[in-house]
Amino acid sequence: MTTAIKVQQVTRPPGVDRALTLIGSYLTLCGALLLAAQARLQIPLGESMDGRDYVAQSPAAFLALAAAALAVWALTPLHTRLSGCSGQIAARWLGVNRPYRRYLLMVLIAAPLLLVAMPQIRLLQIAYFVIFGALLGVVAIAAPARFYLNQPGNDVVSDLARLWRNRFLVAIWLRHNIESRYAQQTLGILWII
Secondary structure (H helix, E strand, O other): OOOOOOOOOOOOOOOHHHHHHHHHHHHHHHHHHHHHHHHHHHOOOOOOOOOOOOOOOOOHHHHHHHHHHHHHHHHHHHOOOOHHHHHHHHHHHHHHOOHHHHHHHHHHHHHHHHHHHHOOOOHHHHHHHHHHHHHHHHHHHHHHHHOOOOOOOOOOOHHHHHHOOOHHHHHHHHHHHHHHHHHHHHHHHHOOO
């Protein structure tokens, strides 16, 4: 017996989608910065970190990341107003269907901003930031965009909303899994006894 679940398109105002994209990109940039700081402290390359002048997570760094994210977010609608070669280049990098390229542009803008915001930061940590930023972008932005390509509700928010609407099915599934696992465990204990 199969049960069909009606997939309903979630409609949101256009500004909400852009804001969610901005928040997700900013959080991914923050994750890349934190991974870069941890890698800089753990991997013994470059100068040793004595800890006197170095602050791994300064508020200025997070403000620099926010400035980079806001700059690309503000430039995104600009590609529709440009014409000629510059319009084609902007559409290639800032198009709505290019979230990973927009994110890479954020990483490339954030790297020099981090150098300005944190003078004690080393180029090795900036290199770690760019590497981890690109890798996190692949995992968090590019891969899900490929998975959701040509799907009816093609974002994670739609999936979470659908999951919330069908939470009773998740409860049934969890109950079944827990009951079957405990039944196997009980049979195993009885077999041992």
